[in-house]
Amino acid sequence: MTPEMIPVLSREQIQKKVFALAARISEDYHAKDVVVVGILKGAFIFLADLVRALTIPVQIGFVRLASYGSHTSSSGTIRITKDLELDIHGRHVLIVEDIIDSGLTIAYLLDHLKHRGPESIRVCAFIDKGERREVQVPVDYAGHVVHEGFLVGYGLDYNEQFRGLPEIYHLKL
Numbered sequence: 001m002t003p004e005m006i007p008v009l010s011r012e013q014i015q016k017k018v019f020a021l022a023a024r025i026s027e028d029y030h031a032k033d034v035v036v037v038g039i040l041k042g043a044f045i046f047l048a049d050l051v052r053a054l055t056i057p058v059q060i061g062f063v064r065l066a067s068y069g070s071h072t073s074s075s076g077t078i079r080i081t082k083d084l085e086l087d088i089h090g091r092h093v094l095i096v097e098d099i100i101d102s103g104l105t106i107a108y109l110l111d112h113l114k115h116r117g118p119e120s121i122r123v124c125a126f127i128d129k130g131e132r133r134e135v136q137v138p139v140d141y142a143g144h145v146v147h148e149g150f151l152v153g154y155g156l157d158y159n160e161q162f163r164g165l166p167e168i169y170h171l172k173l
Contacts (some may be wrong), residue, residue: 005152005162005169009144014126014154014168018144020044021124022053025094025141029056032092035118039109040064041163045155046126046143050096058094064070064122067105078108089117096131098155099127103135124158127151138145144168 153165
């Protein structure tokens with residue numbers, strides 16, 4: 001049985017949101033030493049589009065955290081499966097995430113990175129979804145705010161499927 005997919009954001013809407021975020025970030029980080037940290041796997045498509053739209057130089061690093069497995073909600077247990085390899089001491093860090101849902105993953109990563117002595121840490125999420133927010137976390141830059149539903153496409157997946165879709169859909173299981 002094929003799940004129902006309801007369109008949420010088109011390619012054009014996504015592109016406009018990415019360019020608007022890039023303009024704000026470029027202005028806020030003008031003349032600063034910036035490290036962009038992408039959270040694998042979901043953020044890689046958004047991160048690629050975002051950094052190409054920035055007008056400032058950045059270094060790019062990645063982390064991979066696991067909390068979902070094959071479920072539609074966080075397990076609540078976060079673990080790092082790939083840690084950041086760049087030195088962020090005294091630098092400005094911008095975490096790039098595909099979606100912030102429960103907030104547990106971002107809270108965990110923020111705490112982890114703060115111990116490395118960055119000058120600042122901000123969070124950029126393409127989707128800020130508060131439906132299941134368990135902990136309050138800062139979302140300094142949000143491309144799109146939704147309140148409910150399970151989303152796929154543009155890096156977002158369900159059980160490693162639908163990540164490569166160029167649009168975002170609400171997946172009805």
